[in-house]
Amino acid sequence: MTTSAPSGTEFAATPIPYSAEELAAITYNSDGLVGAIVQDVTDGAVLMFAWMNAESLTKTLKSGRTWFWSRSRQEYWCKGETSGDRQYVRSVRYDCDGDCLLVIVDQEGAGACHTGSRTCFYRAFGGESESAESTGP
């Protein structure tokens, strides 16, 4: 398995093993969706948040690539299939209530955000820049 590869290195998609018992631990909301936080394996940066349904979760586990459900387009989307900014899954965790996923990935390309930023969370209250910490009032 390839992790923390230097820029330009090709990542390998590696299926994540799972059991029926683990799948049964996930609870979906009234729209059949569960939230998925995507985190970079190399430094822990939170890259994005999107939604999965049961089918996109199993597609993610089987393919080792992130598959989400688009609520606006009502269709599956595989991250980076258009932009090239693919995500290679290294681990899928789930929380105590089973109603949120934490997907840990190798992020290919410029980043996760459609704006071109590495992370979708590029803005902060108090007008901070991308990686600065709050300095208080």
Add this chain to the structure above:
Amino acid sequence: MTTSAPSGTEFAATPIPYSAEELAAITYNSDGLVGAIVQDVTDGAVLMFAWMNAESLTKTLKSGRTWFWSRSRQEYWCKGETSGDRQYVRSVRYDCDGDCLLVIVDQEGAGACHTGSRTCFYRAFGGESESAESTGP
């Protein structure tokens, strides 16, 4: 401001500055809620995911402590007020769509999860232990 304090150190609650323009960038779902990812400032660990409404977001910014909205109890809750596992906010970020928050905190006490784990995401597909990476099938 106190960050990365050793265990046992008392943290300070520090208000986060914000503008009306920043507040207006946040979009809420049909229940008036926005998802909030909570991340540890010391090492980037994702600790938990919970929901805020507009009022709990401003309470969080003004107080420098995390305030959420409980969907099951239909009430505000300040993290750690009962357990002592308080969260001291260092930064509040928001994503490109404005529909997800990333709250970066100093976590006091044993951790964020009501089970006693440091993080709510203590389980992984493939039966991994808390901090192990997936080793593939």
